[in-house]
Amino acid sequence: MYHGKRMRRLNLTSAHRRALLRNLTSALIKHERIETTLPKAKEVRRTIERMITLGKRGDLHARQMAEAFVFEPKITVPKLFGLLAERYASRQGGYTRIIKSGFRKGDHAPRAIIELINDKEPIRELGFSCIVRSLAHEQLKNNVKIVDTILNAAQAPLSEAVVSNKAGPLEKRDYKKLLHQRDIEKKKAKLVQKRLEQSGMSAEGLQNLVDNDAQHLQMLLERRKDKKLIHFMKKVWPDKDIPEFATR
Numbered sequence: 001m002y003h004g005k006r007m008r009r010l011n012l013t014s015a016h017r018r019a020l021l022r023n024l025t026s027a028l029i030k031h032e033r034i035e036t037t038l039p040k041a042k043e044v045r046r047t048i049e050r051m052i053t054l055g056k057r058g059d060l061h062a063r064q065m066a067e068a069f070v071f072e073p074k075i076t077v078p079k080l081f082g083l084l085a086e087r088y089a090s091r092q093g094g095y096t097r098i099i100k101s102g103f104r105k106g107d108h109a110p111r112a113i114i115e116l117i118n119d120k121e122p123i124r125e126l127g128f129s130c131i132v133r134s135l136a137h138e139q140l141k142n143n144v145k146i147v148d149t150i151l152n153a154a155q156a157p158l159s160e161a162v163v164s165n166k167a168g169p170l171e172k173r174d175y176k177k178l179l180h181q182r183d184i185e186k187k188k189a190k191l192v193q194k195r196l197e198q199s200g201m202s203a204e205g206l207q208n209l210v211d212n213d214a215q216h217l218q219m220l221l222e223r224r225k226d227k228k229l230i231h232f233m234k235k236v237w238p239d240k241d242i243p244e245f246a247t248r
Helices: 014-031 036-057 060-069 073-088 126-142 145-154 158-163 173-198 203-236
Strands: 034-036 096-103 110-116
Touching: 014 034, 014 036, 014 060, 014 073, 034 036, 036 060, 036 096, 036 110, 060 073, 096 126, 096 173, 110 126, 126 145, 126 173, 145 173, 145 203, 173 203
Parallel strands: none
Antiparallel strands: 034 110, 096 110
């Protein structure tokens, strides 16, 4: 019978696993954001939430338990019982966010970024940056001001979308697709509105951030095209000099 299923073993001995979790927890308290594999991030989430709960207790026994677990107690313990305890004083659990970040080159292990949630400064969070980047991608794809478009599309009644259909009456499957698309738009609008309320930013301010990120993405796309052009010209004319317009 397989016992000990309460936690991931991570293919490590108990002493090595405990040392790993202590190290990752201490690094997360110190830097508030670390990147590791997805299983390790899910295990660190359990330990960091226990440490923050000890910090919110604030008594002598809780401080002794925290000092016995974390590394660099002169740095991590004061931050745990000071800054983090004040930040999460009115929050009952859910102090972290895990964002998947692709797969590691080599063994193809799933990677993830785990960070501490900061409601007072949400602009510094990675989750806010991911929303801005996704809106910038969508703005480049559709070539419209995406923030106002999302907020207005979610508020418009469904009857307008049905009336605007020029192909005539909708079939049942097309109507279901339209309903599904409207649900996606409402979720996007709800997420954008929530971020605006948390950050205290206006829709124009968010649109400016999206515009700047879209310009950066456009520049990266142009550089990628230039690299493909240079590679093609070197392959076709290996003995000739590359023109100046291709090396900008």
